[in-house]
Amino acid sequence: MIRQLAAITGTARVRGYLVTLVAFAVAQGLTFTLIVPVLRALFAGDASAAWPWIGLLAVAAAVCGILQYRQAVMGFSLGLDLSRSLYHRLGDHLATLPLGWFEADRVGRIGQLVVQGARAVMGVPAHLLQPLVTSYVTPATVVAASLFFDWRLGTALAVGGAVLVLTYRYTATLTERLDHGVDAAMAEAGGRVVEYAQAQTVLRGFGRTGAAHAELEEALAGQYRAGRRLVTKVVPGLGLNAMAVQGVYTVLLAFGTYLVLGGPLGAAELVALLALATRFTEPLVLAAELGGAVRIGRNNLNRFAEILATPALPEAEGEEGKARPAVPEAPAIELERVTFGYDGSPVLREVSLRVPPRTMTALVGSSGSGKTTVTRLIARFFDVDSGTVRVDGHDVRDLTTEDLMSRLSLVFQDVYLFDDTIEENIRLGRPGATDEEVRHAAALARVDEIVERLPDGWATRVGESGATLSGGERQRVSIARAILKDAPIVLLDEATAALDPENEFAVTEALRALTEDRTLLVIAHRLSTVVAADQIVVLDGGRVVESGDHASLLGRDGRYAAFWRERTRAAGWRLLPS
């Protein structure tokens, strides 16, 4: 855990904190132990011999107080720096990760980690390291200092301490294994509750009202079972710990009394022994209780470390803000024998296609044939396994992210709108755009019609993820963004969901404004788009099986002709002889 902390905030900071902590714990142990000479002098009736020790005790207590203050300040500031540094490093690293890494469940987990995990990690120095270090160093100092004053006293405390540490270690291992089970069961139950809440529309729509949701019930039962197993182990463990404390205490008392009666130990030492035993067991009990919290802290640090260790896409060298000129005569988009798989098995196999500048290419194919994957590779969400993806004649790996993205507008189906005004959501397309330019793009995408209906017009916030807008309206805002961005190449995934006639018309108009005089690669779902394309590329099982224009492909009577017949039948169209 210390190594992980050092990796995040720097070795020197952590080392400085640990040194202060150890100094504080030693000072605390010495302060406790100085009671021995004081008591010894007082019991001997020699007050003048007691005063120097009392003076030393006061100095040690003052030093201890100063060090305690110092380590507390250092611990809290280290915690704050830790969370700040984690946020920064996480933010910097996320910006370099492949876009394809950001799947919905990952984003959810990052959210959880940032909110809960960072808070837990923040408390690690002050709430975990401090008690842990003092729990062991203070008793060890007490033992060492007692040995100096009286070897029998020191030996008795050392043996008692060792018995307690061993007992606590044993009970900790009993619960440690079960802790993992409880963690997993709690995570599963938490996930199921969230899923249950999110799936309410579906559940109610299919008559599954009330609490009857088998997966949730099973997860909650699993959590209960894991909790019970933990209780059955923890309670005996706690009992064993308590018995060990009482046992050590009793044995120390009996042993001390025996030594006093036998002569070698004085009453002062016996009182000191019992007083020290009390101070001594407290930190050890605390250390035993901290086991679970240490594991949680370590797990959270591990989760952060895992994200930070995710390799970034290698970034090409290039001058900031400077785009490479397009290679003359090169296709705007070119895939050359591209093979790619998300997790090993290829999803695209030897795919080659060329999209000349200012033409429209339609990608068609059955669900899962790889259409979306082609567009993701062009936008470099991932790097290809083999082959090359070129934009304006350059391998996308040779373009900086900024340069590549300045050439592309992505209009995909999962439109993300921020909880801000429509205007600001559109401005995301080009942050430096003037109000007039934003309004102009909005008008071309027919977003101004939406704004007229909103209660506060342009100032209306669209809610989280644009929740107050319909699917078609959200898409129009995303098209307005792309119009404002004014990139020469547009990658478009046409809406599959049926839009109402008004939205359908508006979206078609908006797309016309966006795609005019641009290079367009579209995952086509509408037959009118397919017919209008300069080139149609048919994908099947990750391979290009046919390409050409509508008439030539129909004439070939192959896969495309079959696709066309099926789609026209489904849409209620009749295929007219050409």
Ligand SMILES: Nc1ncnc2c1ncn2[C@@H]1O[C@H](COP(=O)(O)OP(=O)(O)OP(=O)(O)O)[C@@H](O)[C@H]1O
């Ligand atoms: N992030 C991912 N991780 C793993 N596999 C994926 C991922 N995205 C897609 N796939 C798989 O890759 C294959 C191609 O998916 P892709 O989304 O490119 O197809 P598609 O032709 O666009 O399908 P659809 O028309 O249904 O959107 C599918 O088998 C899919 O399960």
